Amino acid sequence: MTTRRQFLVGGGAALAALGSGKMSLAQQPKRRPLVISTWNHGLASNERAWEILSQKGKAIDAVEAGVQVAEGDPKVSSVGYGGWPDREGNVTLDSCIMDETGNAGSVAFLQNFKHPVAVARKVMDETPHVMLVGEGARRFALEKGFKEEDLLTADSRAEWKKWLKNAEYKPWTPTTNPTHDTISMLALDQAGDLSGSCTTSGLAFKMHGRVGDSPIIGAALFVDNEVGAACATGVGEEVMKTVGSFLIVELMRQGMSPTDACREGVNRIIRKNPKWREVQVGYLAMDRHGQVGAFAIHPDFQYAVHDGNENLLIDAEFYTG
Numbered sequence: 054m055t056t057r058r059q060f061l062v063g064g065g066a067a068l069a070a071l072g073s074g075k076m077s078l079a080q081q082p083k084r085r086p087l088v089i090s091t092w093n094h095g096l097a098s099n100e101r102a103w104e105i106l107s108q109k110g111k112a113i114d115a116v117e118a119g120v121q122v123a124e125g126d127p128k129v130s131s132v133g134y135g136g137w138p139d140r141e142g143n144v145t146l147d148s149c150i151m152d153e154t155g156n157a158g159s160v161a162f163l164q165n166f167k168h169p170v171a172v173a174r175k176v177m178d179e180t181p182h183v184m185l186v187g188e189g190a191r192r193f194a195l196e197k198g199f200k201e202e203d204l205l206t207a208d209s210r211a212e213w214k215k216w217l218k219n220a221e222y223k224p225w226t227p228t229t230n231p232t233h234d235t236i237s238m239l240a241l242d243q244a245g246d247l248s249g250s251c252t253t254s255g256l257a258f259k260m261h262g263r264v265g266d267s268p269i270i271g272a273a274l275f276v277d278n279e280v281g282a283a284c285a286t287g288v289g290e291e292v293m294k295t296v297g298s299f300l301i302v303e304l305m306r307q308g309m310s311p312t313d314a315c316r317e318g319v320n321r322i323i324r325k326n327p328k329w330r331e332v333q334v335g336y337l338a339m340d341r342h343g344q345v346g347a348f349a350i351h352p353d354f355q356y357a358v359h360d361g362n363e364n365l366l367i368d369a370e371f372y373t374g
């Protein structure tokens with residue numbers, strides 16, 4: 054029988070067991086550097102991050118460079134260039150980044166820049182603020198030398214035209230749009246520092262101006278170097294309402310394993326929202342020792358883990374009632 058796990062690149066049983074949550078905490082190797090990211094486009098993004106981590110680079114540089122691979126790939130229909138547009142045909146981007154000191158930068162509702170995560174990094178490094186949105190974010194990006202470009206591709210325009218025929222809006226569910234996947238990434242570097250990033254074009258065919266969880270520190274991403282880091286993908290409204298990534302890091306602080314903390318993050322959504330069956334959310338977490346975990350509402354969530362020996366795509370555990 055063909056299982057998703059046969060997509061593993063490399064094939065290490067240890068990493069696979071770790072990802073499945075079937076390995077006890079005591080059994081999990083304490084490793085660094087390490088990088089994890091959401092969905093199968095995480096594999097290529099992890100490779101780029103690894104180039105930096107393996108040369109003793111900083112986690113913050115690795116997570117910024119890593120997700121730019123997905124941002125620049127026109128085949129990834131939910132991030133950056135080639136991302137599916139809003140109802141009016143505009144590709145609008147949300148992104149954030151957070152480092153080991155608790156510094157963070159973020160952009161929301163940004164249009165026409167291929168690498169919003171790089172703009173978010175500049176917000177973090179070169180302004181006294183955390184978040185810039187819309188026109189202000191655009192002006193800032195131009196000042197910093199980023200070039201505007203049309204991010205709609207022939208394929209994403211065709212998808213939008215197809216959608217316009219019925220113009221029926223349903224937030225993404227696993228069965229209606231399995232390809233709609235944000236990239237979120239967490240890394241632990243050789244020095245033992247954690248960082249994370251997240252970047253997306255958001256839910257396809259959303260209302261113009263809609264901002265999801267992806268640029269919201271504490272929702273789609275949170276890093277606390279003393280404890281660990283967490284990140285999210287899926288229907289952002291659910292993640293925002295439960296402040297998912299912050300919750301998961303706080304649960305790890307109280308002693309929960311990364312997998313158990315992610316499971317509780319999902320349980321919060323399920324307990325609060327009677328329509329939880331209609332939405333997908335997936336969480337990833339990593340503690341400061343390099344132990345990782347993941348959990349999703351529905352079964353289709355995969356994540357990529359690179360520890361230098363292997364770069365594996367792993368099926369996350371999911372809610373079974």
Ligand code: SD4
Pocket residue numbers: 131233234235253254255256264265266267285286287288289290
């Ligand atoms: C959003 N969280 O804009 C993003 C979408 C996403 O996989 O993660 N899709 O709500």
